[in-house]
Amino acid sequence: MSPKILIIFEHQILFEILDEIHKSLNFKIIKCNKNEYKNIQFDPKIDYLVISKKNITGVKNLLVLEDKIIQLKKLLEIINVNFLKNKFLKQSNIRIGKYNLDLNSRIISFKDKNLDLTEREINLIIFIYDKKDVTVKDLQKSVWDYSPDLETHTVETHIYRLRKKMNEVFGDENFILNNNSSYSIQ
Structure with missing residues (x-):
């Protein structure tokens, strides 16, 4: 089973919340800013998802979370559905x-x-x-x-x-x- 990585792009509060419960999650969490993101090397065998407050041009597997209130349970469900969707698409070709x-x-x-x-x-x-x-x-x-x-x-x-x-x-x-x-x- 390939590792899953959630990249939190310039969203400090979200990173802090998920970092507190990281032991109960089925993915690794990475926090990054614009400069750090350019240096991330993606292994094609790794499933990853990027969460950001805004759209980022040229970024695949991106989930945009606007500034609105969302329950943590619902957020985790959205994240896991996106990981599953990405895996399905990757396996189809x-x-x-x-x-x-x-x-x-x-x-x-x-x-x-x-x-x-x-x-x-x-x-x-x-x-x-x-x-x-x-x-x-x-x-x-x-x-x-x-x-x-x-x-x-x-x-x-x-x-x-x-x-x-x-x-x-x-x-x-x-x-x-x-x-x-x-x-x-x-």
């Missing part, structure tokens, strides 16, 4: 080589062609793509939760079927490459 992978609908697509995937196939694709070169034992351990000592052909069977599906729909015989000891996706 993951680039895997030339393909788009939508985790929400479990579809991989290229141009006007789509292919439905199983949850296991999605996990397999993401793991291989993220790690670059992975062995059968890596996949057994991380995707299947098998003991690395277990002798099974489950991984090879799933990869064979996935390659076959990709070839039938997209004509791509080289989606998952095998170089004797490991698998990769370019």
